[in-house]
Amino acid sequence: xxxxxxxxxxxxxxxxxxxxxxxxxxxxxxxxxxxxxxxxxxxxxxxxxxxxxxxxxxxxxxxxxxxxxxxxxxxxxxxxxxxxxxxxxxxxxxxxxxxxxxxxxxxxxxxxxxxxxxxxxxxxxxxxxxxxxxxxxxxxxxxxxxxxxxxxxxxxxxxxxx
Ligand code: 5CA
Numbered sequence: 001x002x003x004x005x006x007x008x009x010x011x012x013x014x015x016x017x018x019x020x021x022x023x024x025x026x027x028x029x030x031x032x033x034x035x036x037x038x039x040x041x042x043x044x045x046x047x048x049x050x051x052x053x054x055x056x057x058x059x060x061x062x063x064x065x066x067x068x069x070x071x072x073x074x075x076x077x078x079x080x081x082x083x084x085x086x087x088x089x090x091x092x093x094x095x096x097x098x099x100x101x102x103x104x105x106x107x108x109x110x111x112x113x114x115x116x117x118x119x120x121x122x123x124x125x126x127x128x129x130x131x132x133x134x135x136x137x138x139x140x141x142x143x144x145x146x147x148x149x150x151x152x153x154x155x156x157x158x159x160x161x162x
Contacts, residue, residue: 002023002025002136003025003132003135003136004048004116004154005015005099005100005103005132005133005136005138006023006025006132006133006135007023007106008098008099008108008132009105009107009131009133009136010022010023010130010131010138011108012107013037013107013108013138016107016130016148017068018063018080018144018148021138021139021140021144022138022139023131023132023136023137023138023152024040024131024137024138024139025037025131025133025135025136026040026053026135026136027135028135029048029134029135030102030109030130030134030135030136030137031047031102031103031129031134032102033047033068033069033156034068036068036128036130036137037040037068037128039137040137040139042126042128043069044068044069044155045067045068045069045070045120045146046067046068046069046124046126046127046128047067047068047123047127047128047129048066048068048105048106048121048127048129048130048145049064049065049066049067049068050063050065050126050129050130051062051063051064051065051066051072051104052064052088052092052096052097052104052113052116053074053077053085053086053088054085054086054087054088054091054092054128055081055083055084055085055086055089056083056084056085056086056155057083057084057121058083060114061088061092061096061111061113061114062081062085062107062114062115062116062154063113063114063115063116063147063149063151064115064116064118065104065106065115065116065118065121065149066118066121066156066157067118067127067157069118069120069122070078070118070156070157070158071157071158072156072158073136073155073157073158073159074087076155076156076158077116077154077156080116080155095110096109096110096111096112096113097109097110097157098101098110099132099133100133100134102130102133102134103130103131103132103134103135103136103142104130105128105129105130105132105138106129106145106149107148107149114139114151115133115149115150115151115152116151116152116154116156117145117146117149117151117152118153118154118155118156119153119154119155120144120157121142121143122153123142123156124142126140126141127139127140127141127142128140128144129145142156
């Protein structure tokens with residue numbers, strides 16, 4: 001039995017035809033990328049951080065899917081998007097996604113979110129994303145992340161060219 005928020009993510013996977021991807025609820029915390037990596041036994045780079053930003057001009061929310069080892073270069077992303085970004089508070093994240101920080105998944109949100117994907121995630125065979133709670137993750141491939149989010153690959157991280 002999954003908790004209601006984790007089940008919501010599993011339902012979203014099932015509805016999208018990805019029922020083979022299974023939400024795992026763990027006894028250890030997966031609240032941060034480091035904790036999630038420790039809990040599943042992978043590298044921090046294989047953890048997908050799901051970060052919400054808000055366009056300062058458009059008001060549009062963006063979902064940034066970032067390798068757990070990387071820090072977002074906000075200026076670089078602003079240049080790609082052509083507008084400035086605001087880092088919203090926890091309440092906005094919950095309203096937009098339907099999930100609390102620490103469990104925000106890459107799909108199954110309260111509304112459709114334009115997704116930007118860190119190219120560094122593509123180097124791994126398997127990656128792990130949050131699944132609705134700070135104790136839940138699911139394992140997938142980078143291609144499945146692309147398919148599930150319809151995201152576009154954009155340089156998001158500090159210290160990278162482009
Ligand atoms: N479950 C883990 C690994 S998948 C996880 O959700 N990590 S995360 O990085 O995607 O989510 C935590 C992120 O939420 C932080 O990196 C930070 O960008 C954001 N965050 C944390 N606290 C706040 C806050 N008070 N207000 C707004 N955003 C926050």
